[in-house]
Amino acid sequence: MPSTSPLLPPVVVGEVLFDHFPDGNRVLGGAPLNLAWNLQGLGVPSIFISAVGKDSEGELIQQEMTSWGMSTRGLQIVDHPTGRVSVTMVDGQPEYDIVNEVAFDFIQPPSFPITANEFSMLCYGSLAFRCPTTRRTLTDLIQQSGLDRFVDINIRDPFFDVAWLDTLLGGARWVKLSEAELSRLVDAPCNDQSQIAAGCETLRGRFDIDTVLVTCGSEGAHACSAGSHEFSPVAPVDSLADTVGAGDSFAAATIAGLIRNVPIREILPKAAKFASQVCTIHGATSKDQSFYDQASA
Template identity: 40%
Template sequence: MTMEGQMARPPTIAGRARREGLIFGECLFDHFPDGDRVGGAPLNVARHLWALGQQPLLVSRVGQDGEGARIRDLLHTWGMDARGLQEDPQYPTGSVEVLPDAVLGHQFLILPRQAYDRIAWPAQLPALSRIAFLYHGTLALREPGSRGTWERLTGQSDWRFVDLNLRAPWWTSDLLATVLPGTRVLKLNADELGTLAQAFSLQGGGRQSRVADLAQRFAIGEVVITHGAEGAVAWAGGLWQECPAPVVRVEDSVGAGDAFAAVWMVGILHGWPVDLRLIRAQALAAAICTVRGALPSDSAFYAPFLRDWGLHP
C-alpha cells in the first residue's frame, strides 16, 4: 500500500467496522534497584489506550511462571482483553535489568530467549480479517518466531504505528529496512534519529532535512520526535510543528514515551489535528513523569484527560 493510500483511509470512531487495532510485542518486568515493575512498551501503550476508551487486542507472550500470571492478573484488573496473551511452556516471561545512568537516564540489560520472542498468530484473529491499525516496536522482532507473526499481521493492517525503541544489540539495519517502509507514524527520539541518519546515510546535517529524507525514502506518513523535557516535534505532510513539554515535578520519566504514543493513536482515531495531538500527547506524557513507574496505580489518574478531551472509557 502506498503512503497516499495509507493517509487517505484513516479509521474513524464513527466508521469502525473491524477490530479497532492490535498492539504487538513484549510484555515483561523491569527490574529496578528499588523493585520490579511491569512493563514493555506494547503493554504500557495498550493499558493507556484501554484507559482512554479504545479496545485494541494486546498480542504478546509470557512464560508459564509467576510473573506471567501477574501480568495476566493485571490485565483482568484493568478490565482489558487478555485473550491475546499467550503462554510459552519453555521460555520465561520477559525480564529487563534497568540501571540508572547519569547521562542516559537509564540503561537496559535485555535478556535473550524470552517468551515474547515466540509470539504466535493470535487465535482470536481470523486468517482473512483486517486490522484497523497495528502498533509495534523493534525488540519483539529480533527472533524469527515473533518476526514471522509480525510479517503476517503487517499484511493485514490498514496502517502501522512504529515506536522504534532501539535497544542494543537487538536490532540491525536490515531489520529497520524491513520495518520502516510504508509506516503511517514513526515515533523516535533524538538519539534514534542520529542512529538512523548513520545507518541509512540520510541527506543533510539538520534534523528537518534528515527526517524529510527518511520519510521520502521509506514512504513514511508522519515522523514524531520526542525530546524529553524539551518537548516534541512532528513532521506531517512536509510541515513541522513543535510543542514544548509542560513543566512538572518529575518523579520518574520511565514510560513517558509510551503515554505519548497512545495519545497520538487516539488522536488519529478521533481525527485530531497534528497540533492538538502534540499538545495532548505531551500532557499525558508529562503526567506519567509525576508518578513512580510507567503506569499509574489508580485508573482515576485518567479521569481529567477523559473529561477534558471528551473521551469515554
C-alpha cells in the same frame, strides 16, 4: 471534526515483561504493554498480542491485564520464562538489561484474523524482531493485515539491526522515535528544529512514511509530514519521579487521538503533556483511572 463513530481497536504486538528496579520494586512493563495499558486508560481498548510463561509472573500479568479491563485474547502462554528487565538509572535516564529468549520472543500467529474490517491500526516496535519466531509472526502481520501502521521504534541495543528497517518502517503511516534515534537512523545531527525537520524528511523519503513524530524529552515534540512541521513544547513538571515510559505514553496519547481522527496539531500538545505527567509517577503506567481521566480532560 473528531470521529463519533465506534472505534475499531488497534492491534499492539510485542513484549510484555517485568521491570526490576534497583530498590527492589517490580513493575509490569515492556513498551507495547505500556502502550496497550495506557490506551485502555485513555478509553481506547486494544488487542495486545504477546506471550508469557507458565510461571508466577506470567499468571500475574494475566491477572493485572484482566483487572485493568484489558483483553487477554491475544496473550499466549508458552514454554519459556516470562520476560524480565533490570532497569538502572544513569544520569537520570533509564538503562535496560533485557533477558534474551523469553516468552515474548516466541509469539505465534494469533488464532483469530487481523483485518482492517475489525481493527484500526497495527502498532509495534523493533525489539519484537530480535528472535526469529516473533519476527516471523510480526512480519506476516505487517505484510498481510492491510492495516495502517504506527511504529514506535524503541531501539534497544544490542537487540537492533538496521537490516530490519525496510520491513519495520517501509510504508508505515506513522513512525515515532526520539531525536537520538532519528539522528542514528539518518546518520546526521538532530540537535535543533531545522536539523530535526531535515532528518524527518530523509527518513520519510527513504521509507515512504507519511508522518514522523520526534520526541525531544523536556524540550517538546515534533510531527513532520509532507509540507507540514508541527512542534509542541512541554511544560515542566512539579515533581519528577522518573522518565521510564514517557515515550510509550506519548505514543498512547497520539494513537488515541489518531483513532478519533483528531488533527495532529491538536494531538501533539496533548500527547506531550501526557508524557510529562507520566514522568511524575514511578514506572510507565498507573492503576489509577483518575490519572488518565485528568490527562483526557
